[in-house]
Amino acid sequence: MKKNNTHFWETKQLHELSHDEWEALCDGCGLCCLHKLQDEEDDSAPVLMTRVVCHCYDINAGQCSDYANRHTTVPGCTALTVSRAAEFDWLPTTCAYRLRHHNLPLPSWHPLITGAKESVRPYSLHALNPVLETPDIDLEDYLIKVHS
Numbered sequence: 001m002k003k004n005n006t007h008f009w010e011t012k013q014l015h016e017l018s019h020d021e022w023e024a025l026c027d028g029c030g031l032c033c034l035h036k037l038q039d040e041e042d043d044s045a046p047v048l049m050t051r052v053v054c055h056c057y058d059i060n061a062g063q064c065s066d067y068a069n070r071h072t073t074v075p076g077c078t079a080l081t082v083s084r085a086a087e088f089d090w091l092p093t094t095c096a097y098r099l100r101h102h103n104l105p106l107p108s109w110h111p112l113i114t115g116a117k118e119s120v121r122p123y124s125l126h127a128l129n130p131v132l133e134t135p136d137i138d139l140e141d142y143l144i145k146v147h148s
């Protein structure tokens, strides 16, 4: 039976998405661009979130300033590909890729559902008063409490 692609985010598995559908799944929250801290010697230690955002992020524009080259500009920028879906639990609990990997629905405020890009804003890094990463910043000064 042919699937109805109108709501592809509900009907398709991650591996079935086209390139454009994959890109559209991102809500643009920017939370994955925030720095995290974890004890380097203890993989089981909790991951602590900060409100320090990658130096490549354009806070005013609300998006990566060099999206096309992000993986070369920032070597630590993780590529989100379907082959790495099993690792998606490092992403925020609201991340559409993480949710769909677990066959969970998108939140009601997701732009694919509302039709408005701005509907993500209260759930994005903008709500966390982000600061831009600088070479001398101490991440421990910017720890925040969010679910991860």
Ligand code: SF4
Residues within 6 Å of the ligand: 025, 026, 027, 028, 029, 030, 031, 032, 033, 080, 091, 092, 094, 095, 096, 097
């Ligand atoms: S956390 Fe997920 S939905 Fe949000 S910007 Fe990153 S990839 Fe997109």
Ligand code: SF4
Residues within 6 Å of the ligand: 032, 033, 054, 055, 056, 057, 058, 063, 064, 065, 066, 067, 070, 071, 073, 074, 077, 078
């Ligand atoms: S390079 Fe761009 S997409 Fe990657 S973490 Fe930095 S701001 Fe985010």
